[in-house]
Amino acid sequence: MAVLKIAVLVLLTRLLSPVDFGVVSAALIVITFALTFSQLGLGPALVQRPDLQPAHISTAFLASSVFGLLAGAVIWLGATVIADFFRMDNLAPVVRVLAAVFPVMGFSVVAESLLQREMRFRLLANADVVTYGIGYGLGIILALLGWGMWSLVAAHLTYSVLRSAVLLRAEPPRLHPSPTGPAFRDLMDYGIGQSAGRIAVFFANQADNLVVGRFLGATALGLYSRAYQLMAVPTALLGDVLDRVLFPTMSRVQDDPRRLASAYLQGTAFVALLTLPAGVVAALLAPELVEVAFGSKWAELVPPFQVLAVGMMFRTSYRMSDSLSRATGKVYRRAWRQALYAGLVFLGAWVGQFWSVTGVAVG
Numbered sequence: 001m002a003v004l005k006i007a008v009l010v011l012l013t014r015l016l017s018p019v020d021f022g023v024v025s026a027a028l029i030v031i032t033f034a035l036t037f038s039q040l041g042l043g044p045a046l047v048q049r050p051d052l053q054p055a056h057i058s059t060a061f062l063a064s065s066v067f068g069l070l071a072g073a074v075i076w077l078g079a080t081v082i083a084d085f086f087r088m089d090n091l092a093p094v095v096r097v098l099a100a101v102f103p104v105m106g107f108s109v110v111a112e113s114l115l116q117r118e119m120r121f122r123l124l125a126n127a128d129v130v131t132y133g134i135g136y137g138l139g140i141i142l143a144l145l146g147w148g149m150w151s152l153v154a155a156h157l158t159y160s161v162l163r164s165a166v167l168l169r170a171e172p173p174r175l176h177p178s179p180t181g182p183a184f185r186d187l188m189d190y191g192i193g194q195s196a197g198r199i200a201v202f203f204a205n206q207a208d209n210l211v212v213g214r215f216l217g218a219t220a221l222g223l224y225s226r227a228y229q230l231m232a233v234p235t236a237l238l239g240d241v242l243d244r245v246l247f248p249t250m251s252r253v254q255d256d257p258r259r260l261a262s263a264y265l266q267g268t269a270f271v272a273l274l275t276l277p278a279g280v281v282a283a284l285l286a287p288e289l290v291e292v293a294f295g296s297k298w299a300e301l302v303p304p305f306q307v308l309a310v311g312m313m314f315r316t317s318y319r320m321s322d323s324l325s326r327a328t329g330k331v332y333r334r335a336w337r338q339a340l341y342a343g344l345v346f347l348g349a350w351v352g353q354f355w356s357v358t359g360v361a362v363g
Contacts, residue, residue, distance in 0.1 A: 004129060005233050008136045012143060012152070013294045018222030020149040025225040026086045026213045027094045028156070029206050030075065031101060036202045038071035038102060039064060041194030043113035044326060045187040048251045052117070059179035060187055061110045068106015075099040086213050090149075097153055101160045108164035111171035116248050120170075124244065127166040135159025193331030200338030201322075207346035208360050215353050216360075224357040226298065227305040230290075231282070235275060235312050239319040242267060246320070250327030264324055271317045279312030304361035 013021075042060045046052060075082075076099040083091040115124055139155025147154070209228075213221040246267065253259045282289065286306045290298055325334040345363075352363025 004133055008132075008140070009229055009233060010293045011140050012136070012155075013226055013298065015140070015143040016148065016151070018219045018226070018298075020152065020222065021225055022213070022218030022220070022222035023088055023091055023094060023149050024152040024156075025209060025221050026088060026091055026218070027082075027098055027153075029209055029213065030082050030095060031098050032206065033199070033202050034071050034075050035102065035105060036198045037195070038067045038106070039109055039195070040067060040188070041191030041198065041331075042187055043109045043116075044194045044247075045191040046110065046113040047117045047248055048190055048327065048329065049186070050251075050254075053183065054174065055177050055180050055183040056187060057110060057114070057174045058177060059183040060113075061107075061173050061175065062179045063184060063187075064106045064109040065103070066106075068103045068109075071106075072099045072102030075102065088213075088218055094149065094153055098157065100157060104160050104164045107173075108167045110173070111164075111167040114171050115167065116244060119248055121244060123170055127163055127170070131159050131162040131166060134162055190329065190331060193335055194326065197326075197331050197335035197338050200335055200342050203342035204338055204345050207342055208349040208363070211346065211349040211353050212357060212360055216357065220357050223298070223301045224304055224360060226294070227301040227357070227361070228308060230293070230301075230305055231308040231312060232315070234278070235316040238271065238274065239316050242271070243319050243323050246323040247327055250323060254328045260324060260328070264320055267320045268317055271320065272313055275313040275316045279309050282309040282312065301357075303358040307358065307361035 040063070042064050046056065046060055049056065076096050079092040079095040079099070082095050083089060112124070135158035136155045138158050139151045142151035142154055145151075209221065209225060212224045216224075246263065250260055250263060283306045286302045286309065287299075290302050290305065294301075322334065325331065348363030349360045350363070352359035352361070355362075
């Protein structure tokens with residue numbers, strides 16, 4: 001998967017312009033936030049709950065489906081307001097098309113969570129690779145045909161639809177027994193804290209993009225998002241793999257502090273061993289790396305990439321404590337820590353934007 005994502009990143013960046021990536025990145029900021037908010041932590045609540053009952057599953061499926069439909073409608077109706085906020089006239093139609101992601105994701109949240117709970121990681125990994133390859137393979141073809149930013153929209157939408165279909169085929173919806181209020185409250189006891197934490201994580205991960213898109217424009221956001229992606233793709237893939245494995249595993253042994261501590265320490269050491277030297281090498285070789293991967297038209301992203309690469313280890317290793325907090329039910333403590341982090345990221349990015357995208361990266 002890592003090789004595939006890097007290949008797609010390189011090919012699409014060579015074929016499209018910073019403005020294309022900037023507009024779609026602005027749309028995905030909104031889509032990602034609304035997805036985080038609309039799912040209300042139902043999926044992780046299913047994974048973490050020790051005594052999961054059939055009523056919890058049917059209730060979660062109904063709730064996630066309804067929330068997905070409502071979120072899609074709200075985003076579709078608010079597309080013009082979103083475009084006005086980012087000061088990008090061509091953003092509204094992109095947001096309206098991508099709003100279709102919400103009902104699609106809403107239908108498959110429960111299926112993905114149950115597969116994680118059952119530790120069917122090979123199926124999940126294969127589904128990701130195949131559907132991502134098909135979706136973004138289509139995007140590359142459309143980019144070659146001159147579709148511009150719409151090739152990215154088509155790629156993301158195709159990937160989301162295919163992935164959801166595969167997950168639902170592997171874990172069909174369970175509609176019996178009927179959804180109940182008590183089951184919903186059981187899930188929300190954990191889910192609201194989880195959702196609050198995820199919203200804070202979203203702002204921590206996207207505050208810099210919000211600042212760049214709002215104050216520096218689509219071209220700057222395209223440059224900054226590519227620099228961030230070049231740094232984040234390998235770290236995010238490693239972090240996602242760790243989280244998918246560690247969260248359900250730690251949830252199963254959440255009452256055994258010794259085993260939890262051992263997994264945490266070994267995982268953190270493993271992450272540091274991989275990412276610390278990789279970050280240093282990436283920062284030193286950034287000019288050559290960008291030239292070879294993206295071409296000379298993207299030379300302006302070298303300075304922000306060098307700054308971001310230095311922090312590669314920290315952006316990956318925190319996922320260990322994140323998995324541990326969620327597995328042991330400490331989601332409300334996690335939420336306030338992430339909120340504090342998000343505030344600091346926003347402040348640093350806002351101050352840094354006076355010195356262009358490199359200043360944002362430093363902030």
